[in-house]
Amino acid sequence: MSLLDLLALLPILILVFAGTTILMVGAWYKEPRPLIAGGILTALLAALAAGMVEPPVSEIAGLFSAGAYARFFTILWSLLAAAGLMLGARFVEDKKIGAGEYVSLVLYGAAGMALLSSATHLLGLFLALETFTLAFYILIACNRDCEFAAEAGLKYLLMGAVATGFMAFGIALIYASTGSLALPDAVTQLTTASGELHAWGLLGWGMILIAVGFKISLAPFHLWTADVYQGAPSPITALLATGSKGAVVAALVGMLAVSGPIWHDLVELLWLMAALTMLVGAFSALTQKNLKRLLAYSSVTHMGTLLVGLLCQTSAGLAATTFYVVVYVVASFGTFAVIASLADKRGEPMTFDDLRGLGYQHPVRCGVLVLLLLSLAGLPATAGFMAKFTIFHAALQSGYIGLVVIGVFASVVSFAFYLSVAMLLFKPDESASSWHAGSSLEHAVLAVCSSAVLLFGLFPGILFDLIGRLLP
Amino acid sequence: MNESLLFLIPLLPLCCAVIIMVFGMRLPRLFAEVLAVTGVAGAFVLTVLFWGYSEGEGTRAVLFTWLNSGSVDISFALHFDRLAAPMTLMVTGVATLIHLYAVGYMHEEKDYARFFSLMNLFVFAMLAIVLADNLLVLFLGWEGVGLCSYGLIGFWYQKLENAKAGTKAFLVTRVGDVFLAIALLWLFAITGTLSISEINAQATSLSPGVVTVVSLLLLLGACGKSAQLPLMTWLADAMAGPTPVSALIHAATMVTAGVYLLCRLFPLVSLSVVAMTAITAIGALTAIYAATCALAQREIKRVLAYSTMSQVGYMFMAVGAGSVAGAMFHLLTHAFFKALLFMAAGCVIHLAGEENDIFKMGGLTRRGPVELFWVFLAGAVCLAGLPLTGGFFSKDGILLALFTHPDPVYRVFWLVGVVTALLTAFYTFRLVYLVFAGEYRGVGHPHVLPLLMRWPLWPLAFLGLLGGLLNLPAFVGGSETLHNWYDNLAGRTVTASHEVEWMLIVLAVAITAIGWFAAHWRYRIYRAPQENAISRFLLNGWYADALVDRLFVRPFAAMGRFCSSGCDRTLFDGTLNGLAKMATGWSALIAQMTTGRLTTYLSAFAWGFLILLGWFLLKLVSGGGH
């Protein structure tokens, strides 16, 4: 780890050291506001560092790359952490949670996500994955008042532990069959090696796929999603839904970009999984009576669509997936931000009875929520449409007509439940009880999210060119 | 005066109609009445002034292009020729008199603006038919006339039956209009133009089959408007409208529009023998049908309505026999005496205290002004065809044309014509006796008759009686002025030996006499009418209404129910709701998977691992991990 490596690793270091110092300070100095402000500043500083500082060396200790792609996602996850802290500020004060612990955990999570997105080595990938998963174990269960939070934490913990087991065993098998952990050659040997060892390697990849399946809630492994999203407090759910899933997908895209089409054996399995995920996600969301559970299942559908993008394994497919990830992160973070901004002493407006006619108490925020839901559904003029358009375009280009049709069918169903929520919010006759007015920080986050969704919807060119330059 | 002023004839009534419609209610009543009458009278005066323009080929006036798209280039154009001139004169003349009568008749009516604007609009539409140069302007008039009759029949809309009668009239005539429209489209497709004169010119070059079918379509179109056999059920109910409306529309002008259409397109229609026999057949059948129905009617106006249907049947027979001059001659004389009869009937109803049923009248010579009886009698005499009256000569001319037609089957039509003449004479005098003879059987007290309701009857009486002079047949020393006036448009010139003509005249006189005496014997001393199956059958017009209702109206409503609730509700919406229910069913099923218990989640994990292992083994076995 030469000095140059350290310089290349600057943003992560900022996040981690600041996190630790805030943790220590938090032990004595209980006042939440300055600590949270410090956390936000660190996250923004890290994003700035990732953006400004040109890393001298392109690979850090063989584990992580410091290329443009990695820096882009470091910036994204740091900004996300900053936004997460902004959302969490009021939550921490009301619930009297230790501000120091909260901020440090979020910062560690952000560092983990950034490292995961830039991982080029299986060990680095595993370590980064574990860092932010552990952070989330605690964050999910930190709300002592609501007994669902503990239950959600337990479920996430146990499922995560089993997934870690699978991941570790998968990596071990790949190492056994290829003899190396660095991604590009670990994979190339897989395709060239033959005989019995190759079989183990393939099983290893299957196991990793299962662990990833849990992480981004693909079809058979998605059952935990709804309970965890409902149980966890909204600021945390926002980070969980966008950050953790986005980072895993970013890691997969990075891996595929570096090593080219490696999944030719797994394609049928992935095809089945993608179709199953999209349909199961869409249909289970159709009759939900709780907004957070509905958003959980809708995120399952979105992950299915992302898998379609990954399945293409062409450069167009990867670019489309990256675009989709960014748009999904922005839109879905916004939806949970709206719920977080509405939360007050009585908890959060989740069930459809709370939401009925809410649009007339808080017109602006409900308007933003409807806009974000429409973007998640894929309405043109919002970024969601451009994202789905590129994914379907890439899928059609590489001949997955069947998946595109299933994707279309799932988006029709998703339009149905998104619109029923939109209608519910603006149901004219019921007069709903009014919720919290929301702090200025939350309004800032919402403003950023909604304008980003519209901007990328009307002028997607900006993001397309940026991604074009990122992917090698 | 250049010919573009020709447009003033139809436009004058139109402008007056629009002015009355817009400002009618705001301005004093007198203004509306005066404007209405001057509108029509002005048109009459203009027709007289322009009479010279109708010589020779007539004059053509174009206002502006109406439709211009690709090969279609149709403009608002009028053609004032020798066929149109007398018709316009009759329409505007009779309309003026009827408007004067209407001023008196509708004295107490509050909603006068709507009435007079619709009447003027009607005259405009009728003139559009008469003066049209191309078939589309004729179609415009054709539907306009249908609209005005719909509006005027349903004038007293407070009672729903009147509105229903108006709707029925509009719909039945609309069915006729469809056939006319098909003919119109077909003619345009084969001749490339809709101008009547060009169509008549190209008629000989068309294939006979097409000419026959187009002519039959034109016939059906004409039947719609002239209430001939297949489409006649609306005329009897049309009596729900005020009497001036019946006089103008259902006696003089609208019902004769069908005859005028066939005369206008005579060069085309006459080419097909089949069509000509069909026209005559329909005319004959309608004549006999209407005459029998008139026998058993209880209301004065329904008797006259069926009588009109019968007389128009005569005109169809004349056209079918090839004598346009005969048809137009009967059309003109019929217009005079039938309008007179309707207006007189209006006075009679007033005298009988708004009572329509002739069996509740009687002895009206003494209740009202005595001159009313003489005027009514003049009209009745023309209708019955007493010798030397206008009706006699025109009807006799038609019977002569039928008798002398080369085709033997026309003798049958001639016979039907003679029988109808007998029935006509009988029901006419039945009407006269029941209304005027004996004691007053009704309960109503007589309304006083304003002068304006009595004064216009006289000119029509004279025109009816002296109508024969218009086309006095040669063997009586007449100069057949009307026939010469039409010369090339007049169709077949009827020539017969003296014995035949005298034989027919003697027969006609005998027929009328028999009819009169039979009516005298039956109705001179009043006896209560006995109800039996035949009289009910005739009263309901051979149950034609019930037939139409069962054949068309009820199936239409059934189809409506089938399409709307059958197809839309159950089939289309049903499938959609089915799909929606299926989707929610599946989603409930899947949502149950998340039982909330951790063990199920972990077992799902295990199932996923098992699927992977199974797939992996499959891969190993099948491809050895290629």
Next chain:
Amino acid sequence: MTVLTSLPQFPWLSLLIVLPLVGALLCLMHSKRPADCRALSLATSLAVFGVALYLFICHGQGEGRWLLYEDVSWIERFGARYVLAMDGIALLMVLLTSFMQVSAVLLAWRVERHVSSFFALLLLLEAGLMGIFLAYDLVLFYLFWEVALIPMFFLISVWGGANRRQAALKFFLYTLVGSFFMLIAIIALYQIHGAQSGVYSFVIGDLLQTQLTAAQEGWLFAGFMAAFIVKSPLVPFHTWLTDALTESPAAGSLDLTGLLLKTGIYGLIRVAFPLFPNATENFLPILAILALIGLFHAAWSAYHQDDIKRLLAYSSISHLGLVVLGLAAWQFTAWEGSILLMVSHGITTGGLFVLVALIQERTGTRSMKELGGLWGQAPCLGFLFLLFSLASLGLPGLANFSGEILVLLGTFQQHPLWAVIALLGVVFAAAYILRLVQGVLWGPAYKERSVPDLTLREWIILLPMAILVVWMGVYPEPFLAPMHGAVETLLAGGLP
């Protein structure tokens, strides 16, 4: 072959789209003061109408394929360009849209609940419609196609009638399923064209030259038709319209029937037919049969209705069946007739919907059993109701007749049987329209209630429509003139 590069002149077409958007935004900002919102939205729609009129007068008779053309690059990576192009037909549609918008805003003057968002949605709908009529790039066309749905959806679901929510969802999802098939077809076509010519572009002008195999063309054509058939409701797919129309608020139903239905047929003319000429060739008979079935089915169903608004919905379907028949005849006069009929139907049925809304305001009911004798109580309203009903009946001298007679004349020359059957359908129109008029105007007054006659505002909405109805019936020349050139090129197989 790149079509004309962007003409260096004032971007009129973008103005037509941007103006309503700006108006919508301003309306949202003034949510506290409803009076300002009303005035603002009226001013915006009048301004848009003014621009449309100016274009009609000054650019109405341009020769060459396009009267106005705007072309700016939008997403270089995909080759999707921001292309707006206006020909004679688009000009008429723009004019109709702006005119109906002014009357919709005036009609919505008495809305009380959430006034600012109502007008904002109305203006957003207008922007979407303008976009559909002008867009000449497939992605842009698809974008406006869906964007126009959202305001209509919220108009129905928030301000609608009894079961508005179900109707709104059905309306949205129906169109959505159709347009998703179109999306797949668009991408596939873009792919094939790119592979063939190396130029990856979504502009319809470029995509016209793609050589497609019969199977490919068949499938892509089916994809596009899925969207357009559902939107111009041909019979099996029309149930969404009757529910949406009966449940939508007055101004909403005016826009829905006057304009949204036309986007389906407009899509046929502008996108589906030119792009796939020979697939269109052998689809025309099926289209004609569907149109005829639609004509009769809707007429019969209309005859059976008791709710007058639902009756008018069915009458709209019946009229559009005739329009589609005119297009299926593939003949110059028939096309001009059907486009003229589209415009005149927008005005006549629009007028009827305005009157139905006024009647509902006054009597509180839409069922024919509780209506009757309106002529006595409100003669002016009754007269206009009669005028518009007769116009939609196809009475010569009024608006719909000129369109219908041209369609029939044109269709008869190509397929006499179709024209004759269509003519029978027109008689059925008389049946249900007269039943409507009798139910509403004639007969004894249902119950003694004071039905006030038309106020000044209502006169301002209805008078121009009445004048237009008579003008289009008597002298349709100015409306026919601009579309000669456009119909000429479209009939020539769309290849410029």
Next chain:
Amino acid sequence: MMIPFGHALAFAAALFVLGLTCVLLRRQVIMILVGVEIMLNAASLVFVASSAYWQQVDGQIFAIMLMAITAAEVAVALAMVVYLWRRKRTLVADVFNGMRG
């Protein structure tokens, strides 16, 4: 003498499956965690075996890293267990089914 690589792999796989069945069958949260630990140890066993087979040190480094991560995870898990016990006085996994559907 060297144990053949195949045997080591097979043994590790068996160990992994045992761990998995322990996770699936046991009701108590703590016993599920034990199952997970077994699975992780199986993974580190494979690492050590393959590092010996490929004569590389990476596997062993990964094994040590794995120990660290397992320790961290157990720490957090047990903290969660204590927290749950204090709340619900039970550790049966299925008791925590407040959220469903």
